[in-house]
Amino acid sequence: MTVSRREFLKTSAAATAAASIGVNLLPGMKNNLFAGQVEWHKSVCRYCGTGCGVMVGTKDGKVVAVKGDKENTINRGHLCVKAFYLPKAVNSKTRLKHAMIKKNGKFEKVTVDEALDFVAKKFNEIRQKHGANALAFYGSGQAETEETYMANKLWKGCIGTNNMEGNPRLCMASAVGGYLTSLGADEPAGTYQDIEQAKFFMLIGSNTAEAHPILFERIMRHKTKNPDVQILIIDPRKTPTDQVADLHLFPKPGYDLAILHAMAKIIIDEGYADEEFIKTSVIFKDNKNKIDYAGYKEFLKKYTPEYASQRSGVPAEDIIKAARMFGKAETAMSLWTMGINQRTRGVWANNLITNLHLLTGKIGKPGCDSFSLTGQPNACGGVREGGGLCHLLPGHRLVVKEKHRQQVAKVWGVPVERIQPKPGKHTVAMFEALNKGEIKGIYIMCTNPAQSLPNASKYWKGLEEQFVVVAESFFPTATTKYADVVLPSAFWTEKEGVYGCTERRSQYMPKVKDPEGDAVWDAFLLRDLGKKMGFVKEFEKYQTAQDIWDEYRGLTKGQDMDLWGATYDRLKKVRGLTWPVPSEDHPGTYKRYTDGDPIYDALPAEKKKGRRMYFYGPKAKDGYATIWARPDKGPEEPTDAEYPLALSTGRVMEHWHTGTMTMTAPELNRAVPKAYVEINPSDAKKMGINNKDQVVVETRRGSLEIEARVIDRPIPGTIFIPWHWEKWMANILTIDAFDPGSKEPEYKVCAARIKKA
Amino acid sequence: MSEPISRKDFLKEVFGFFRTEVEKESRNIGIAADSFLLPPGAGGQDEFLQTCSQSYQCVSVCPYQAIEVFRNDPQDARYGYPVINPRRQACYLCEDFPCISACKSGALRMERKTIPLGTAVVLKDICFSYKGIYCPSCVVKCPLSGIAISMVDNKPVVQEEECTGCGICVQVCPTEQPAIRIKPSTQNRMEKR
Ligand code: SF4
Ligand code: SF4
Ligand code: SF4
Ligand code: SF4
Numbered sequence: 031m032t033v034s035r036r037e038f039l040k041t042s043a044a045a046t047a048a049a050s051i052g053v054n055l056l057p058g059m060k061n062n063l064f065a066g067q068v069e070w071h072k073s074v075c076r077y078c079g080t081g082c083g084v085m086v087g088t089k090d091g092k093v094v095a096v097k098g099d100k101e102n103t104i105n106r107g108h109l110c111v112k113a114f115y116l117p118k119a120v121n122s123k124t125r126l127k128h129a130m131i132k133k134n135g136k137f138e139k140v141t142v143d144e145a146l147d148f149v150a151k152k153f154n155e156i157r158q159k160h161g162a163n164a165l166a167f168y169g170s171g172q173a174e175t176e177e178t179y180m181a182n183k184l185w186k187g188c189i190g191t192n193n194m195e196g197n198p199r200l201c202m203a204s205a206v207g208g209y210l211t212s213l214g215a216d217e218p219a220g221t222y223q224d225i226e227q228a229k230f231f232m233l234i235g236s237n238t239a240e241a242h243p244i245l246f247e248r249i250m251r252h253k254t255k256n257p258d259v260q261i262l263i264i265d266p267r268k269t270p271t272d273q274v275a276d277l278h279l280f281p282k283p284g285y286d287l288a289i290l291h292a293m294a295k296i297i298i299d300e301g302y303a304d305e306e307f308i309k310t311s312v313i314f315k316d317n318k319n320k321i322d323y324a325g326y327k328e329f330l331k332k333y334t335p336e337y338a339s340q341r342s343g344v345p346a347e348d349i350i351k352a353a354r355m356f357g358k359a360e361t362a363m364s365l366w367t368m369g370i371n372q373r374t375r376g377v378w379a380n381n382l383i384t385n386l387h388l389l390t391g392k393i394g395k396p397g398c399d400s401f402s403l404t405g406q407p408n409a410c411g412g413v414r415e416g417g418g419l420c421h422l423l424p425g426h427r428l429v430v431k432e433k434h435r436q437q438v439a440k441v442w443g444v445p446v447e448r449i450q451p452k453p454g455k456h457t458v459a460m461f462e463a464l465n466k467g468e469i470k471g472i473y474i475m476c477t478n479p480a481q482s483l484p485n486a487s488k489y490w491k492g493l494e495e496q497f498v499v500v501a502e503s504f505f506p507t508a509t510t511k512y513a514d515v516v517l518p519s520a521f522w523t524e525k526e527g528v529y530g531c532t533e534r535r536s537q538y539m540p541k542v543k544d545p546e547g548d549a550v551w552d553a554f555l556l557r558d559l560g561k562k563m564g565f566v567k568e569f570e571k572y573q574t575a576q577d578i579w580d581e582y583r584g585l586t587k588g589q590d591m592d593l594w595g596a597t598y599d600r601l602k603k604v605r606g607l608t609w610p611v612p613s614e615d616h617p618g619t620y621k622r623y624t625d626g627d628p629i630y631d632a633l634p635a636e637k638k639k640g641r642r643m644y645f646y647g648p649k650a651k652d653g654y655a656t657i658w659a660r661p662d663k664g665p666e667e668p669t670d671a672e673y674p675l676a677l678s679t680g681r682v683m684e685h686w687h688t689g690t691m692t693m694t695a696p697e698l699n700r701a702v703p704k705a706y707v708e709i710n711p712s713d714a715k716k717m718g719i720n721n722k723d724q725v726v727v728e729t730r731r732g733s734l735e736i737e738a739r740v741i742d743r744p745i746p747g748t749i750f751i752p753w754h755w756e757k758w759m760a761n762i763l764t765i766d767a768f769d770p771g772s773k774e775p776e777y778k779v780c781a782a783r784i785k786k787a
Numbered sequence: 788m789s790e791p792i793s794r795k796d797f798l799k800e801v802f803g804f805f806r807t808e809v810e811k812e813s814r815n816i817g818i819a820a821d822s823f824l825l826p827p828g829a830g831g832q833d834e835f836l837q838t839c840s841q842s843y844q845c846v847s848v849c850p851y852q853a854i855e856v857f858r859n860d861p862q863d864a865r866y867g868y869p870v871i872n873p874r875r876q877a878c879y880l881c882e883d884f885p886c887i888s889a890c891k892s893g894a895l896r897m898e899r900k901t902i903p904l905g906t907a908v909v910l911k912d913i914c915f916s917y918k919g920i921y922c923p924s925c926v927v928k929c930p931l932s933g934i935a936i937s938m939v940d941n942k943p944v945v946q947e948e949e950c951t952g953c954g955i956c957v958q959v960c961p962t963e964q965p966a967i968r969i970k971p972s973t974q975n976r977m978e979k980r
Contacts, residue, residue: 699813
């Protein structure tokens with residue numbers, strides 16, 4: 031090859047590439063190719079719960095580019111690759127553009143109106159014949175708050191059933207349970223601002239680098255600038271997050287509770303506890319009863335580093351080191367996600383993390399927090415705050431509380447008796463009931479349960495047999511296969527609405543283009559369905575997104591998650607607001623339960639006397655947080671001779687959830703084209719498995735043929751499969767056992783075996 | 788009512804035709820423009836072209852179909868010779884190097900198996916990470932992650948002495964044209980030998 035030829039190839043390739051990745055649109059470019067033609071709109075990333083601010087570029091009514099919003103405090107202009115390729119999802123050929131009804135096993139194209147008429151008729155028939163509880167709704171942490179609000183009203187307030195759930199049950203429910211029981215109210219006390227002030231991080235059950243890339247980028251930048259920042263990782267698997275680790279503990283999957291107890295014991299024994307804070311702000315409970323500090327210490331006696339080591343397989347000296355790191359650090363922040371939540375003792379695991387912060391008083395101060403990372407962009411906003419689960423009502427309210435039902439019924443304009451006082455069926459129970467035929471009709475919105483449910487294939491029966499409506503922006507998905515009616519939903523950028531991310535921040539997204547084909551905004555599909563079912567008076571008042579938001583905003587007034595001051599007008603201007611925001615002149619709250627929190631500030635002085643923090647949440651009593659002496663429990667399905675490996679599932683950075691969106695970008699498919707099972711080299715050797723061999727992974731629930739990746743990421747005795755692909759569906763294998771408190775399934779641990787295909 | 792769609796189009800849509808199309812597209816992105824590497828165990832290009840008998844044994848034994856026959860440009864001296872296009876399929880540097888074992892002509896030699904195929908070079912002007920897009924794909928997927936290539940200040944940095952030139956980073960890079968390329972080590976191989 032001649033020099034000139036090589037040079038030629040190189041420069042021409044670079045030029046094509048520059049145009050194709052849109053370098054000209056990215057920060058630091060002098061010549062903006064599209065200058066003057068592209069219109070930029072402030073919005074929010076469609077993907078993960080980090081909630082990065084994006085600027086959406088449109089030209090001639092099309093979305094042509096996405097870039098980071100430099101003014102957004104979350105990401106300051108940075109994005110991960112998924113977000114960069116969002117225009118490909120918007121413009122994908124896999125977009126669903128018209129409604130369809132299945133007749134004799136085949137989909138036939140109909141108008142949206144015809145489809146809704148049909149659904150209304152069917153739903154009314156079912157309701158009359160089998161009662162309201164034979165109907166169900168299954169929503170999403172990706173739906174806007176306004177959309178979930180409409181579904182909530184239609185199901186809980188109009189149809190009259192609490193069988194109204196959403197996929198955050200599968201990802202955040204344990205964190206909700208954890209916060210409620212530990213701090214008295216859901217959602218974290220601090221915000222992302224704490225990251226830059228933390229001297230120590232405990233990343234537990236989180237592959238932050240791949241699941242929350244921009245937060246990881248912030249942590250990494252913070253550590254690069256401040257090399258004395260210490261990072262502890264607790265995770266059974268070595269992940270790209272390890273780049274920043276100072277110490278990594280590798281517990282056997284599902285056996286980390288003992289480690290957290292042992293850390294608490296060392297913290298107390300070695301004098302790292304904040305005795306003053308414990309005295310003024312904390313009470314102790316064992317599983318049921320109130321105990322005292324002495325009783326808690328007694329409980330901890332058993333949890334020596336040696337005992338924890340024997341339970342978890344982590345060397346005792348590492349556990350001691352970890353505890354000292356936590357104890358010594360001036361400020362400490364814990365971050366966790368699915369590795370903690372998706373467990374049969376997810377709530378307990380959440381409690382035990384917060385225990386460490388309460389013991390050391392490392393909470394309610396800058397750089398200190400017990401901070402759960404959310405998976406989906408609006409799991410916090412729409413579903414946790416909006417009340418999109420079977421036991422909740424909007425504004426952190428509960429269906430079991432008469433007062434709450436009254437408040438909501440009044441705003442909804444429905445008789446209070448219509449809202450049942452008993453929680454409906456939680457996700458696993460709901461799909462179980464579908465299998466049994468107790469639920470005869472379900473409306474699924476913006477989610478893909480046929481692939482994302484644990485032990486997925488078990489639940490295909492119900493989806494096959496009952497009347498299933500799927501509202502989606504993409505087609506086909508694993509779930510649309512089972513649909514009797516498919517409704518085309520407007521996608522991100524084709525509708526306005528609010529997303530609330532991990533840090534209690536609500537952000538506005540504008541509509542910047544028309545929906546593709548016949549697609550309609552989900553909230554209006556639900557509104558029109560409501561009207562067609564006979565609830566005309568209840569639904570005709572909603573003409574705009576703002577109508578819905580304002581009604582919801584009213585319901586949050588005076589609640590712990592007060593959004594009264596977060597009007598559309600304000601949200602359109604600012605980069606989101608962190609609640610509580612009680613009034614239009616309130617700037618939003620950085621820290622809850624302490625100075626600067628409007629709810630704390632408004633408390634009578636005698637309550638706060640001598641107290642740095644006052645936990646005022648609905649589940650807290652007299653302002654105390656709770657340290658829990660929870661028993662130590664392993665996974666539901668421990669490994670045994672027959673199934674000797676522990677299987678974990680998880681994510682890669684390039685894809686998101688069931689791949690409906692990320693797999694529209696060929697570039698992302700190229701980066702990670704298929705699923706694989708990671709096997710530790712020592713295990714692979716024993717089984718004679720080589721890299722790239724086809725293997726069969728089996729559990730008691732199913733088997734999956736998949737490519738082997740021999741790599742020292744999972745510890746010996748464990749295997750890992752990323753779950754994004756329908757073709758290699760990891761959830762065929764996972765277990766549907768769930769946490770008795772949060773009802774969140776244990777995706778993260780089950781027993782498996784492998785053989786060569 | 789929107790425009791009617793033909794039954795054929797409709798079926799295509801229903802059966803996930805578009806998904807397959809995207810999958811196909813995924814495999815082809817940025818292949819054409821890539822630079823090619825000589826198979827493991829090769830010496831310098833001149834020596835290789837003189838010794839290789841074009842029996843394509845290496846092509847047929849490679850379990851990953853990493854080696855292909857160069858047909859891109861009839862004017863190029865390598866026309867008809869085995870090469871690796873890392874953008875299409877990188878080399879996994881198999882422990883036992885079946886490609887070298889299969890080579891009977893002496894063009895590929897075991898004693899040269901440790902010589903890198905080349906060195907990865909990040910093209911900073913198109914790499915996402917240099918443009919504010921967080922993208923560790925190459926670093927995460929490199930078999931020598933953290934050794935041959937690591938994230939420094941949130942950007943990929945190659946350690947030239949450690950990089951094997953396997954090209955996995957090139958294969959996975961999620962830009963349309965790879966933002967990381969392998970500088971073929973024709974030169975290196977001669978020197979290191
Ligand atoms: S980190 Fe999450 S929110 Fe931010 S750009 Fe990536 S996917 Fe979007
Ligand atoms: S080392 Fe293995 S992967 Fe690489 S070219 Fe040879 S046979 Fe193919
Ligand atoms: S950086 Fe890593 S993946 Fe890329 S060529 Fe070098 S060794 Fe291979
Ligand atoms: S994968 Fe490509 S774009 Fe991403 S950091 Fe590496 S070279 Fe840059």
